[in-house]
Amino acid sequence: MSNESIPSLLLNSGVQIPQLGFGVFQVPPKQTRDVVSTALDVGYRHIDTAQMYRNERGVGEALADSGLDRDEFFVTSKLNNAFHAHDDALAAFDRTLEELQLEHVDLFLIHWPLPAVDKYVEAWGALEEIYRSGHARAIGVSNFEPHHLRRLMDETTVVPAVNQVEVHPWLGNEDVRAVDAEHGIVTEAWSPLGRGRVLEDPTIARIAANLGKTPAQVVLRWHIERGDVIFPKSVTPARIKENVQLFDFELSDADMADISALDRGERVGSHPDTMNNTGR
Numbered sequence: 001m002s003n004e005s006i007p008s009l010l011l012n013s014g015v016q017i018p019q020l021g022f023g024v025f026q027v028p029p030k031q032t033r034d035v036v037s038t039a040l041d042v043g044y045r046h047i048d049t050a051q052m053y054r055n056e057r058g059v060g061e062a063l064a065d066s067g068l069d070r071d072e073f074f075v076t077s078k079l080n081n082a083f084h085a086h087d088d089a090l091a092a093f094d095r096t097l098e099e100l101q102l103e104h105v106d107l108f109l110i111h112w113p114l115p116a117v118d119k120y121v122e123a124w125g126a127l128e129e130i131y132r133s134g135h136a137r138a139i140g141v142s143n144f145e146p147h148h149l150r151r152l153m154d155e156t157t158v159v160p161a162v163n164q165v166e167v168h169p170w171l172g173n174e175d176v177r178a179v180d181a182e183h184g185i186v187t188e189a190w191s192p193l194g195r196g197r198v199l200e201d202p203t204i205a206r207i208a209a210n211l212g213k214t215p216a217q218v219v220l221r222w223h224i225e226r227g228d229v230i231f232p233k234s235v236t237p238a239r240i241k242e243n244v245q246l247f248d249f250e251l252s253d254a255d256m257a258d259i260s261a262l263d264r265g266e267r268v269g270s271h272p273d274t275m276n277n278t279g280r
């Protein structure tokens with residue numbers, strides 16, 4: 001697997017983002033260095049972490065071990081929910097750079113809007129400063145519903161480069177994807193495998209058997225053909241390798257339609273309007 005075969009998308013900040021990355025939610029901190037090293041060895045060049053995951057240090061260690069030049073990989077982290085106040089956000093971002101042992105991240109996101117706390121506009125002001133300082137090459141949001149996005153764009157200056165939201169065959173999240181597209185915001189699909197649950201679906205099993213691919217490869221390929229950015233997570237070396245092998249086959253229009261028709265509005269994670277874990 002060479003990373004040349006992973007396509008990139010252009011963000012509104014002018015930065016290219018590899019469309020396939022590697023997610024490290026729930027990768028235990030002590031295992032992160034080894035797991036991320038395995039991912040880099042098989043060709044991933046984009047890592048999605050967060051302050052909340054408590055494994056930025058392991059990500060940074062694996063990147064340092066890899067010997068890759070800084071412009072050969074793309075790293076995203078996210079602001080923890082406890083730090084939406086302006087000065088807290090700036091201080092938390094500095095800790096992220098320390099943990100990752102980097103001078104800059106490629107993308108920094110507000111992790112959740114937390115409407116009950118109602119400080120995401122203030123947090124965005126801090127992210128705009130970080131962006132202007134050059135320590136983040138792009139800034140974006142995560143779990144923003146259309147009404148959060150519209151308010152942010154009404155009250156601030158920089159349009160988010162991405163919106164990272166839950167998307168998989170059981171949750172198409174089409175209304176959010178449409179608003180993102182309308183504003184040139186790239187949609188990143190989190191839990192692209194529905195945490196593994198959608199892989200049992202008989203429609204996906206049928207398509208996988210017909211193509212001689214695994215259910216995970218079929219689902220991930222569906223995301224790629226829809227144009228979203230994905231970063232499946234696995235701690236299992238064989239799966240880490242399987243999940244990057246997506247660029248030697250295509251889905252037919254009928255297969256794409258059959259998978260999209262599985263949408264039943266079913267989430268594996270929290271709804272952004274009610275998620276209220278303040279991280280404190």
Ligand SMILES: NC(=O)c1ccc[n+]([C@@H]2O[C@H](COP(=O)([O-])OP(=O)(O)OC[C@H]3O[C@@H](n4cnc5c(N)ncnc54)[C@H](OP(=O)(O)O)[C@@H]3O)[C@@H](O)[C@H]2O)c1
Nearest residue numbers: 023024025190191192193194195196216232233234235236
């Ligand atoms: N912004 C947010 O609020 C948010 C929320 C959730 C996730 N995310 C991001 O999205 C990333 C991915 O989401 P996720 O970790 O929730 O779920 P996911 O990638 O949809 O699924 C991960 C699960 O699927 C299993 N799996 C992976 N590859 C497989 C394969 N080829 N065959 C069978 N099973 C497979 C993994 O098992 P093993 O690990 O045991 O192999 C794990 O249990 C996260 O790591 C994180 O970076 C962001």
